[in-house]
Amino acid sequence: MKEDTAKLSRRNFLKEGTILATGVAAAAALPAYDGLLFAAEAPGAKGKWYGIGIDINKCIGCGKCANACKEENNVPKDPFYFRSWVEQYTIKKDGEILVESPNGGINGFKQSVPDADIYKSFFVPKMCNHCAKSPCTQVCPVGATFETDEGIVLVDPNYCIGCRYCVQACPYGCRYIHPEKGTVDKCTLCFHRLKQGYQPACFEICPTEARVFGDLNDPGSKLNYFLKNHNCMVIKPHLNTGSKLNYNALTPEVR
Amino acid sequence: MEDHLQNLYEVLSKVDGYVYPNEIELNWSILIVLYPYITGLVAGAFILASLERIFKVKILKPTYGIALLTAFSFMLVATMPLVSHLGKPQRAYEIMITPHSSSAMAIFGFVYLWYLMVVLFLELWFDYRRDMVIWANETTGFKRFMYKVLSLGTTDISPKAVALDDKIGYIITVIGVPSAFLLHGYVGFIFGSIKANPWWSTVLMPVIFLFSAMVSGIALVMLVYIVLTKIRKQLIDMDCLDTIAKYLFYILLIDFALEGLDQIHRIYVAEESFEALHKLVFGKLFYSLFIFQGLLGTIVPILTLGTLQFYKPRPVIRKTIYTILGGLVLMGIFFMRWNVVIGGQLFSKSFYGYTSFKTSLIGIEGYGMAIIWLIVPFLILSFLLWLLPPWKKIETSHD
Amino acid sequence: MPQHLKRLIGVFVIFILFFLVMRQVLRPKSFGELGHFRADAIYENTLRPMHYAVADSCTKCHKDIRSDKDLGFHAKLKCEVCHGPALKHATFANKFKNKQLPDSLVLYKPGERKDCAVCHQRNAARIKITFDTINTTMIHQVDIMKHHPVDPKTNAALKCIDCHNPHQP
Numbered sequence: 001m002k003e004d005t006a007k008l009s010r011r012n013f014l015k016e017g018t019i020l021a022t023g024v025a026a027a028a029a030l031p032a033y034d035g036l037l038f039a040a041e042a043p044g045a046k047g048k049w050y051g052i053g054i055d056i057n058k059c060i061g062c063g064k065c066a067n068a069c070k071e072e073n074n075v076p077k078d079p080f081y082f083r084s085w086v087e088q089y090t091i092k093k094d095g096e097i098l099v100e101s102p103n104g105g106i107n108g109f110k111q112s113v114p115d116a117d118i119y120k121s122f123f124v125p126k127m128c129n130h131c132a133k134s135p136c137t138q139v140c141p142v143g144a145t146f147e148t149d150e151g152i153v154l155v156d157p158n159y160c161i162g163c164r165y166c167v168q169a170c171p172y173g174c175r176y177i178h179p180e181k182g183t184v185d186k187c188t189l190c191f192h193r194l195k196q197g198y199q200p201a202c203f204e205i206c207p208t209e210a211r212v213f214g215d216l217n218d219p220g221s222k223l224n225y226f227l228k229n230h231n232c233m234v235i236k237p238h239l240n241t242g243s244k245l246n247y248n249a250l251t252p253e254v255r
Numbered sequence: 256m257e258d259h260l261q262n263l264y265e266v267l268s269k270v271d272g273y274v275y276p277n278e279i280e281l282n283w284s285i286l287i288v289l290y291p292y293i294t295g296l297v298a299g300a301f302i303l304a305s306l307e308r309i310f311k312v313k314i315l316k317p318t319y320g321i322a323l324l325t326a327f328s329f330m331l332v333a334t335m336p337l338v339s340h341l342g343k344p345q346r347a348y349e350i351m352i353t354p355h356s357s358s359a360m361a362i363f364g365f366v367y368l369w370y371l372m373v374v375l376f377l378e379l380w381f382d383y384r385r386d387m388v389i390w391a392n393e394t395t396g397f398k399r400f401m402y403k404v405l406s407l408g409t410t411d412i413s414p415k416a417v418a419l420d421d422k423i424g425y426i427i428t429v430i431g432v433p434s435a436f437l438l439h440g441y442v443g444f445i446f447g448s449i450k451a452n453p454w455w456s457t458v459l460m461p462v463i464f465l466f467s468a469m470v471s472g473i474a475l476v477m478l479v480y481i482v483l484t485k486i487r488k489q490l491i492d493m494d495c496l497d498t499i500a501k502y503l504f505y506i507l508l509i510d511f512a513l514e515g516l517d518q519i520h521r522i523y524v525a526e527e528s529f530e531a532l533h534k535l536v537f538g539k540l541f542y543s544l545f546i547f548q549g550l551l552g553t554i555v556p557i558l559t560l561g562t563l564q565f566y567k568p569r570p571v572i573r574k575t576i577y578t579i580l581g582g583l584v585l586m587g588i589f590f591m592r593w594n595v596v597i598g599g600q601l602f603s604k605s606f607y608g609y610t611s612f613k614t615s616l617i618g619i620e621g622y623g624m625a626i627i628w629l630i631v632p633f634l635i636l637s638f639l640l641w642l643l644p645p646w647k648k649i650e651t652s653h654d
Numbered sequence: 655m656p657q658h659l660k661r662l663i664g665v666f667v668i669f670i671l672f673f674l675v676m677r678q679v680l681r682p683k684s685f686g687e688l689g690h691f692r693a694d695a696i697y698e699n700t701l702r703p704m705h706y707a708v709a710d711s712c713t714k715c716h717k718d719i720r721s722d723k724d725l726g727f728h729a730k731l732k733c734e735v736c737h738g739p740a741l742k743h744a745t746f747a748n749k750f751k752n753k754q755l756p757d758s759l760v761l762y763k764p765g766e767r768k769d770c771a772v773c774h775q776r777n778a779a780r781i782k783i784t785f786d787t788i789n790t791t792m793i794h795q796v797d798i799m800k801h802h803p804v805d806p807k808t809n810a811a812l813k814c815i816d817c818h819n820p821h822q823p
Contacts, residue, residue: 108772156695162342173275182342
């Protein structure tokens with residue numbers, strides 16, 4: 001055991017030394033590490049580049065964000081169309097994972113498992129990740145969905161042909177076909193509000209400040225403070241979507 | 256619209272586990288099952304035709320014209336399920352004027368036009384031009400008018416011109432084979448490139464689509480040939496039929512091996528999605544995958560065709576067996592497309608649950624529409640066979 | 655070149671020319687200016703009407719409620735969380751001073767048990783959640799049915815607001 005430790009530490013020393021040496025050499029050539037592991041670098045522009053932070057530890061599952069989103073953006077009220085919704089994860093003591101989202105959480109949640117059987121339970125608000133390498137804009141055959149310079153993924157409803165390829169390509173299930181328009185619809189990060197200087201509706205309404213939104217390019221922004229002070233992670237990092245929706249306290253069962 | 260919502264509420268009540276709310280609705284329905292099915296028939300039929308022309312399998316001569324006309328009739332319809340499935344069909348032209356270079360779907364319009372106009376149309380045109388010129392003089396009325404228009408009013412049928420036609424036709428077939436591979440491999444790529452969906456996302460997808468396309472196209476031409484000789488009360492060329500069956504057997508074997516490889520790989524690497532897909536395959540896809548696609552559509556035809564390679568019963572029995580097997584294979588490939596397209600949307604990308612597929616009989620996305628798009632190619636084929644009967648052509652040797 | 659080839663090529667040339675012309679005609683004006691999309695779409699996306707006002711637009715008029723609210727646990731809770739989107743109300747309601755508000759400007763007045771339950775019904779997932787970064791008080795969790803059971807005979811139930819003032823709970 002002791003020998004092992006000694007070996008290990010020697011190996012570690014060598015490893016660290018090599019890394020340090022390489023690091024020093026590389027540091028001269030590379031720009032500073034920006035700390036955002038899975039989000040791509042801002043596309044050169046010096047302006048705003050929006051990102052989102054959600055604190056799972058603070059979400060009380062009131063569903064006000066999902067409701068506000070539907071009110072603000074005239075999303076159909078039927079429970080198959082959501083730009084933003086809330087899920088409740090309940091991990092039972094026997095290991096079973098239960099996920100619920102009745103009507104996207106708009107009418108609140110009822111605890112369906114008795115306390116005695118629960119290992120832990122928490123809410124996860126979901127919305128468009130506004131990916132920097134977004135699979136949905138990649139597959140649009142006509143260029144009806146795109147990413148703005150500010151890092152917001154938008155849809156052009158006057159140009160969309162309704163082929164639904166983007167719906168298939170989104171790993172997070174954040175797109176739907178608007179039943180009346182026949183075109184795709186998704187979160188715009190309330191682009192119309194942003195441009196007038198207001199917060200998106202779901203951020204405006206969140207009663208516990210579980211949602212943070214801000215400029216990733218601005219080191220002093222609320223979002224960068226949030227990212228710096230929490231252990232943040234994106235959903236499905238292995239898909240390399242460059243997601244800009246960072247969750248605090250995200251656990252692997254959230255998918 | 257109301258009907259659609261009612262269907263969705265019914266599906267919602269049957270959701271098994273948890274799916275993202277936007278996933279309750281299946282976005283690609285029966286029409287998108289038809290699209291790879293029909294393009295597959297086209298590619299397969301064309302490849303069978305090219306076997307005769309390029310690879311000089313002279314025994315397949317009786318099916319050359321039929322195969323080409325079948326491919327052409329189905330190609331004319333191939334876009335229809337796609338366009339009628341769009342949310343905004345009137346905007347379909349946008350895919351041609353502003354194709355997005357990073358989208359796998361965007362070049363569909365160009366691949367399609369290339370294959371329809373440059374490969375199938377030109378090959379048929381050069382193949383039939385001399386006959387159309389001759390027929391234009393022998394017929395009257397509508398037929399004569401059609402021949403005149405289709406041959407672009409040309410009259411030159413000197414041996415030199417005919418030899419040139421034959422040469423160009425040959426070159427086009429040579430271009431056509433990789434084009435057929437491109438067309439259907441590309442359709443597979445549309446699905447295989449969706450990294451969000453583990454049921455689709457496999458590099459083997461284009462290859463599997465290609466070989467299943469060849470299987471279905473060969474089976475279709477075989478059936479059309481059997482039915483046509485029956486209708487025309489002609490004696491069927493058993494050597495030709497046996498050869499088609501032999502090719503069907505070989506390609507079916509390759510297809511089976513590839514799909515088997517895909518599944519074995521999935522089982523062995525057992526990635527994050529494995530449990531969800533495992534449950535899907537043994538649950539909602541059990542009948543369509545194991546019974547219709549696997550057993551009836553693949554294993555039974557392979558075993559029967561394999562047996563027929565060694566043991567040859569009387570021609571009448573063989574013909575009956577081929578007819579049944581052709582039908583089984585066509586059904587099997589249809590369910591293969593079904594399992595890919597519908598199966599890929601039945602499970603949630605959260606891997607926590609399953610939705611179900613429900614569509615109405617009537618309506619743009621209903622079964623009725625699907626059946627229409629499967630019948631129309633046969634109507635076109637009947638028309639083409641009436642207008643351009645391959646059996647009335649002057650024999651050309653295609654050398 | 656034989657005559658039939660010339661004609662065939664002619665047909666294809668016409669076809670391709672037609673395609674190229676249509677491509678120019680049908681291509682939207684601002685397409686490609688900023689990338690492979692209609693640049694106008696960015697502007698069009700800003701045109702949609704807002705429904706939610708901002709936090710302080712309510713308290714400009716409803717000063718009394720604000721002073722009430724400031725003293726209680728709901729001090730930091732924005733009005734629209736419970737009352738719904740209020741931009742229309744905030745913009746037009748002052749035109750109806752001392753008059754009946756039209757229905758479209760009347761905001762939702764939550765008073766049912768379910769309205770309070772969305773946050774305060776005891777749920778295993780929110781028992782440990784604190785109010786905000788500064789105030790570490792937990793969100794009050796009540797098992798409403800135990801707190802005030804429904805009368806089994808009359809089926810009558812007290813509403814939360816019968817005892818608690820929602821503006822100053």
